[in-house]
Amino acid sequence: xxxxxxxxxxxxxxxxxxxxxxxxxxxxxxxxxxxxxxxxxxxxxxxxxxxxxxxxxxxxxxxxxxxxxxxxxxxxxxxxxxxxxxxxxxxxxxxxxxxxxxxxxxxxxxxxxxxxxxxxxxxxxxxxxxxxxxxxxxxxxxxxxxxxxxxxxxxxxxxxxxxxxxxxxxxxxxxxxxxxxxxxxxxxxxxxxxxxxxxxxxxxxxxxxxxxxxxxxxxxxxxxxxxxxxxxxxxxxxxxxxxxxxxxxxxxxxxxxxxxxxxxxxxxxxxxxxxxxxxxxxxxxxxxxx
Amino acid sequence: xxxxxxxxxxxxxxxxxxxxxxxxxxxxxxxxxxxxxxxxxxxxxxxxxxxxxxxxxxxxxxxxxxxxxxxxxxxxxxxxxxxxxxxxxxxxxxxxxxxxxxxxxxxxxxxxxxxxxxxxxxxxxxxxxxxxxxxxxxxxxxxxxxxxxxxxxxxxx
Numbered sequence: 001x002x003x004x005x006x007x008x009x010x011x012x013x014x015x016x017x018x019x020x021x022x023x024x025x026x027x028x029x030x031x032x033x034x035x036x037x038x039x040x041x042x043x044x045x046x047x048x049x050x051x052x053x054x055x056x057x058x059x060x061x062x063x064x065x066x067x068x069x070x071x072x073x074x075x076x077x078x079x080x081x082x083x084x085x086x087x088x089x090x091x092x093x094x095x096x097x098x099x100x101x102x103x104x105x106x107x108x109x110x111x112x113x114x115x116x117x118x119x120x121x122x123x124x125x126x127x128x129x130x131x132x133x134x135x136x137x138x139x140x141x142x143x144x145x146x147x148x149x150x151x152x153x154x155x156x157x158x159x160x161x162x163x164x165x166x167x168x169x170x171x172x173x174x175x176x177x178x179x180x181x182x183x184x185x186x187x188x189x190x191x192x193x194x195x196x197x198x199x200x201x202x203x204x205x206x207x208x209x210x211x212x213x214x215x216x217x218x219x220x221x222x223x224x225x226x227x228x229x230x231x232x233x234x235x236x237x238x239x240x241x242x243x244x245x246x247x248x249x250x251x252x253x254x255x256x257x258x259x260x261x262x263x264x265x266x267x268x269x270x271x272x273x274x275x276x277x278x279x280x281x282x283x284x285x286x287x288x289x290x
Numbered sequence: 291x292x293x294x295x296x297x298x299x300x301x302x303x304x305x306x307x308x309x310x311x312x313x314x315x316x317x318x319x320x321x322x323x324x325x326x327x328x329x330x331x332x333x334x335x336x337x338x339x340x341x342x343x344x345x346x347x348x349x350x351x352x353x354x355x356x357x358x359x360x361x362x363x364x365x366x367x368x369x370x371x372x373x374x375x376x377x378x379x380x381x382x383x384x385x386x387x388x389x390x391x392x393x394x395x396x397x398x399x400x401x402x403x404x405x406x407x408x409x410x411x412x413x414x415x416x417x418x419x420x421x422x423x424x425x426x427x428x429x430x431x432x433x434x435x436x437x438x439x440x441x442x443x444x445x446x447x
Binding site for chain 2: 037053106110111189
């Protein structure tokens, strides 16, 4: 087993135009690096051997968190630790604030970025599931210009996204809304990738659940938006009956692969348990607020 | 060629892109206090500070650190910032083989720093464990390490 990284080139892009010319020059042998918390580990195992790393961490256009025009915009270079501390994120997307402590460990959260997590698209990662639950838009940039891709269409398969060659994530935009949201996961040890997890966002109107989005992670090839379980809640009061209905409907939504942690039936069980925990937690929070 | 500050000293070196921060510190600068353990971001033995925040040294490109400020266990120890923590590690027998200890001290120092900044009272044992969860120790069973950190937090409160 190798643990040292392969020989490679390194260059740092100072701006987006600088990045486009670097990508044009190095082509398919180039690999973009941001926080590097996944990529550099894969280099140690020689799972990837890029010709040249192009460091984007000093590109100012990819930074910053702001609210305008009814959306919360989070720059791709936002590190997990900054995301967890940010007041705008806490006010408008507390699901992300709640997710941050579940991501790896403090030293990794100080380097890893939201753009990197979304681009890598690990099926057990928290942030991809959160942005699908929040119905966010992934804003991409390339030499050809910007694209806006709904989060639910961004994750296309195992570790695969809708990003084209030469295209990067610039930001994530989350529509502002009065939501209830929560995230929980089951992991063997604190900071490990989840065996199963669930991120939920929904609105309550006149006591009725509107636009519920139950998104599971660690149970498929990417974040899984559970259509039937979500539909079982739509228009109903959030109570023991509707929660049980969502749990019952969930079976049809999931097709978990067998993995290191156990067989599909164990993942289904964990997903049902998480459904009960997260929705009952929202119910308790709603009752305490009333 | 990169120029950075390591433990308060300006350093200029040529580094290969494949050099991670820990090999740069150990092999190029002779600072062997930071340990290369798993070298893929799991064990925490390589924990150092970059620009005031702890990082996995094995998951940082040395070449990316032009202008950065790095503090290793040598610098932290010499500064006296964690003299009480180190004394409590000795008192509690929190170091056995010692391989994880520099990383543990760096991460425990981070708990002490953030406990002071956030002012949310003394972190509980569960919170100490959570913060240390990315640092593996194969000898102690962690109990003595948590004891040493807790003693230090209480004494500083």
